[in-house]
Amino acid sequence: MPIEFGTDGWRDVIAEDFTYENVRRVARAHAHVLRAGGGKTVVVGFDTRFQGANFARVAAEALAQGGLNVLLAGEFLPTPALSFAAVHHGAAGGVMLTASHNPPQYSGYKIKGAYGGSATPALVAEVERALTQPQVYDGPPGTVQPFDIREAYYAQLDRQLDLSTLRGYRGTVIHDAMGGAACGWLTGYARHAALSLDLRELHGQPDPMFYGVNPEPVPQNLGELMDRLAGETGTALGVVTDGDADRVGAVTAGGRFFNSHQIFAVLLRHLYGRGLRGRVVKTVSGSRVIELLAERLGLELLETPVGFKYITDAFLEGEQDGSLAVLMGGEESGGLASRGHIPERDGLLNSLLMIEAVAASGRSLDDLFAGIEAEVGFRHHYGRNDLHLSAAFDKAALLREAEGYAEVAGHPVEGLKTTDGVKLLLAGGASVMFRASGTEPVVRVYVEAQTPGAVQAILAEATRRVLALDVGQPV
Incomplete structure (x- = not known):
């Protein structure tokens, strides 16, 4: 299976695709990118997920073998504390072994920049490119040392x-x-x-x-x-x-x-x-x-x-x-x-x-x-549906169709945004947004309106329209 990065790093199911070997692959590619940019130090942390400390150790060892000096957290820590540690220690970047809010069977590899925040799209793209090429490093290895950031954070x-x-x-x-x-x-x-x-x-x-x-x-x-x-x-x-x-x-x-x-x-x-x-x-x-x-x-x-x-x-x-x-x-x-x-x-x-x-x-x-x-002068009510669809679902076709909607649940469309997915601006300040996952057969539907009844009606109608397009669903 290819390693795919989403909006915030790489996540996969533990022992299925999130394995020690794949973590090593990503860490080697990450080390190559950091080293090419003159980086010398990287901080590594982990959350409370299954095997978190061991995955962090494997990543740290691979980064060190790639020529970087690694500061490895001695215990689980929050992602923002890890990100702050990158700045506090003057590191070239950070790695957080976490799948954030995903179900327990997942883990992930979040990349953090030297500035103490999420990796920019440009940095992620560099790591993705490096993953497609063999990474051979024959220079001296770096070190792995523990760190504790709690009091500084x-x-x-x-x-x-x-x-x-x-x-x-x-x-x-x-x-x-x-x-x-x-x-x-x-x-x-x-x-x-x-x-x-x-x-x-x-x-x-x-x-x-x-x-x-x-x-x-x-x-x-x-x-x-x-x-x-x-x-x-x-x-x-x-x-x-x-x-x-x-x-x-x-x-x-x-x-x-x-x-x-x-x-x-x-x-x-x-x-x-x-x-x-x-x-x-x-x-x-x-x-x-x-x-x-x-x-x-x-x-x-x-x-x-x-x-x-x-x-x-x-x-x-x-x-x-x-x-x-x-x-x-x-x-x-x-x-x-x-x-x-x-x-x-x-x-x-x-x-x-x-x-x-x-x-x-x-x-x-x-x-x-x-x-x-x-x-x-606006009353906020909100709803969201995450629709898990068949593998055959045509997400691009849905978005094309959504751009042509004239109304949803009787609410006329007054504007359109395609910054990410399709967001329809409806009469009365309401809106409905369709956004397809880049890595899973999932479509998220977001609705905001000024009454709970309007939210429910728009969300139900938008959901019905998405499901009607899923020809792969069993009858």
């Missing part, structure tokens, strides 16, 4: 947060680490920063099976957290980090799920209120609320294809040209980054920023978002 978080506000907060927060790489890290930070909040852990012990769910912060995986918060009131909240802790989710008092679009809006408004300025970058699947809020605040908006590497590119462009500096960038799946930190999704930092926003305002996340809806 905590100090970096200190620089991003309003510690006086956080230290004054006495509310209840539950952190659902989902058995992933953030286990113990948020409570560890609370001790480090001398916070007085009532911070409780849920699924806070590492579990390669992620307590029976996919480690993705979406409602169907958060039933226990929702139950825990169902009886809470006021500003109590739950924060959720995914398998490698780069994505974030939230649940509010009463057990209500608070989605990534809402988190993006609340944090953007909060950072603006702290006096920070810059461009706003969102993927095309992101909410209209972000567009309207950026306009309301007088901030330039940049829209990208899906994939955090495109947001990373915008952050790097802003570092080179201060007039293009990014205040905040984010994607629909819960990955958010902000100015002054590494150009990387950071579920731990964003969890703390949510707590800070609540502490600073004395209002719940729900109340803060309702204020934004009133400010921009």
Whole structure:
């Protein structure tokens, strides 16, 4: 099987295609690219997945055999901590052995740049090219040494947060680490920063099976957290980090799920209120609320294809040209980054920023978002379907057909975006987006509208149209 890179590295099923030998192949190609660019050091980390430490060791050994000096994490760590380590140690790049939010049977090889963020499309393309050629290196091997980044990473978080506000907060927060790489890290930070909040852990012990769910912060995986918060009131909240802790989710008092679009809006408004300025970058699947809020605040908006590497590119462009500096960038799946930190999704930092926003305002996340809806004049409701189709499904034909739709569920089409997939702008501010996976027979359908009923109707009709085209499905 060929090794294929998706929007954020290479992922495959453990023992099927994600094997020691394939990890060595990717690491050798990666070492070739880094060495050709003058790189000397690389950092390697891993999450709580099955065989994580061993896969990391295999990658580290192959990178060292390729002439690089390797700093290898001694224990599991969050992806943002690994990315920060690349900057902190002046490394040429980083490797994180993780499949992020994918099911437990998967693992992956995420490539990080020297700048501490997702590999740019150009860097990924170089590694993919190197994979197609035999890699022979006959120079001296590098070394493999352990490293521990926890205290340095905590100090970096200190620089991003309003510690006086956080230290004054006495509310209840539950952190659902989902058995992933953030286990113990948020409570560890609370001790480090001398916070007085009532911070409780849920699924806070590492579990390669992620307590029976996919480690993705979406409602169907958060039933226990929702139950825990169902009886809470006021500003109590739950924060959720995914398998490698780069994505974030939230649940509010009463057990209500608070989605990534809402988190993006609340944090953007909060950072603006702290006096920070810059461009706003969102993927095309992101909410209209972000567009309207950026306009309301007088901030330039940049829209990208899906994939955090495109947001990373915008952050790097802003570092080179201060007039293009990014205040905040984010994607629909819960990955958010902000100015002054590494150009990387950071579920731990964003969890703390949510707590800070609540502490600073004395209002719940729900109340803060309702204020934004009133400010921009748009009520946000959202739904998504991930459709697993037959291998024969013609994804290109679907996208061609979608471009010609005049209406969906009675909502006339008023505009079209083809930045990534097909996004139809419907009457009344609603939208429906069709996006096909590049590596699997999967089509994702995203819908936003101003009422729950409209979301349900549009999502049902869009889903029906996709399934009607799947001639490979059994009758």
